[in-house]
Amino acid sequence: MKLKKLIAIGLATVLTFSLVGCGSKDSKKDTKETATKTESTKSSDDASASKLDYQKVVFGETGKDLSTTIKFFSHKTDLKENGTYDKLIAKFNETYPNIKVEVEATTTYADDALLRLTSDNWGDIMMIPAVDKNELSKYFMPYGTYDQLSTQYNYITNWMYKGDVYGMPSAANAQGIVYNKKVFTDAGITSIPKTPDEFIAALQAIKDKTKAIPLYTNYAAGWTLGAWDAYIGGSATGDADFQNRVLPYQKDPFADRKDGTGPYALYKILYDAVNKGLTEEDYTTTDWEGCKGMINKGEIGCMALGSWAVSQMQAAGDNGADIGYMSFPISVNGTQYATAGPDYCYGINAKSSDDNKLASELFVKFMVEQSGLAFSEGSLPIVKSDTKLPELFSAFQGVEFVVDTPAEEGKEDILNQVNTESELMINAGGNTKVAEIIEHAANKDESFDDIMADWNQKWSDAQDSVGVDVTK
Structure with a gap:
């Protein structure tokens, strides 16, 4: 469903959400700082760009000196409330102590996530909501092509468009x-x-x-x-x-x-x-x-x-x-x-800074390949070797x-x-x-x-x- 159509249909929801999501006194400041950071950390050479290639990012090796804060918007309120996310982030920080991960979760995620996409300041990682596939590249960075990724991962076609994969399965x-x-x-x-x-x-x-x-x-x-x-x-x-x-x-x-x-x-x-x-x-x-x-x-x-x-x-x-x-x-x-x-699949904000994109890739790799969360949640194997x-x-x-x-x-x-x-x-x-x-x-x-x-x-x-x- 197009975002404009959703907003027209759900005006009351939009108004309610706008009071919660945009009511912070520091919202303009945050947006300005995010934009400044994005400009200051853009990649300027091929070596930096290669680090953003999901296939070339190696957990535990890539980005060891990276220091930044990323925001993760999730539908899993139970994992937020029972401390599971906190435990997983602590485990992630054993390898990447200078990458801070902030998690937000809501019980009305499907609608909230679509509304967040109307703003460039929604964070760095979200579970991809019901967007039109031809709009994926507008909001999310590609992890790579299906041909590249399908040798390692299962269930990656849901958010594939013209051969590029924009969503990595959480389970x-x-x-x-x-x-x-x-x-x-x-x-x-x-x-x-x-x-x-x-x-x-x-x-x-x-x-x-x-x-x-x-x-x-x-x-x-x-x-x-x-x-x-x-x-x-x-x-x-x-x-x-x-x-x-x-x-x-x-x-x-x-x-x-x-x-x-x-x-x-x-x-x-x-x-x-x-x-x-x-x-x-x-x-x-x-x-x-x-x-x-x-x-x-x-x-x-x-x-x-x-x-x-x-x-x-x-x-x-x-x-x-x-x-x-x-x-x-x-x-x-x-x-x-x-x-x-x-x-739901992890999507990384196409408009995040390069530092935050790389940190997000590392966190997604951890969640999919290292955390064990999918299996404990009763998931079929995401990684083909499992x-x-x-x-x-x-x-x-x-x-x-x-x-x-x-x-x-x-x-x-x-x-x-x-x-x-x-x-x-x-x-x-x-x-x-x-x-x-x-x-x-x-x-x-x-x-x-x-x-x-x-x-x-x-x-x-x-x-x-x-x-x-x-x-x-």
Whole structure:
């Protein structure tokens, strides 16, 4: 979504944020000092420029005498609040004692990060929000080309444009369902549900035989609803091409395939669960922080979240061993698939000083290659030489991981354009449409088929507007 369009839509949010982000008495001074520092530290020779080449930056060797302060804007409020970031920075400072890292994290990160990008003074590192790919170079420096980086790293195509990689994964998730194993056992569920019908039947059993909420929607948090979009590719279709090479061009992609697969079947699971009373009594009162302890204690049966959430649920109480992770309940010709891809990716400010760019590269290298944070968060391996899978994927036997194929060269912007014109924003912060599924299902004021027909119409109109050559 274009920043100008976001600001127009979210004016109230912008105003609220401006009071927080720009209210400092020293904001003008900071901007001036940053600009002065940028000019004074610009590279003037090839040797200095080579130090900024991510491939040539060697942790522990490059920049040993560097002294500067970098600012890191993150979505991980839990790591900020529980001291994890402080511990990691202390470890980083054992090698680079003169690089100070300041961390800020917010619970409304997706919106806040986009708003920060309207200012050149947002810091040095941020988790890249939902910007149009053709604007990446405006905000972020490239780490290198895909051909250079793909020999060492996995999951680096999400923020690739015209062969250049602008985002380094902070972690990589497989998309599935967080669940309480004891609740499922108490409900008499003896095998992992593999189809929508089996999953709804499991939720009904939990409601009938336990006191737990079968499926917790996390409606009130808003951003958590984005998990449902994340299943739309590999998990729902088994097709690595679907997200970037099929969806933008397909006629009526939300139509019923009649075989329990595809986007229709995916979102219908949510609609049916809410419509049948298999979720919390009042979706408006859900509590993101509170749900962690609830599922740990067995008060919730399951939640639709990426694998990143498992460690948080396990750490939220005394029953961490009860928390498991299952693949999403759709099978394609008898096989289950799980979309696998990066979580938020580290982006480095293209307008930072050369010193701060280099310090940021060193910190990103540390976080990705040295810190161990991704593995402890339940991540699939980012570095190709790492092959060990976290224990949480023990229930994924027989499940095939699917990584989305990048868009074809020259067509990188098509999905963004159709997404924006349709306002559905699949996998790009379109949580409102998922919220509306919950609302209509609970209120029983619109059928699921009518919702999908409306989405198909919006998608078709957007394709026409963009000039997409639609395939059947």
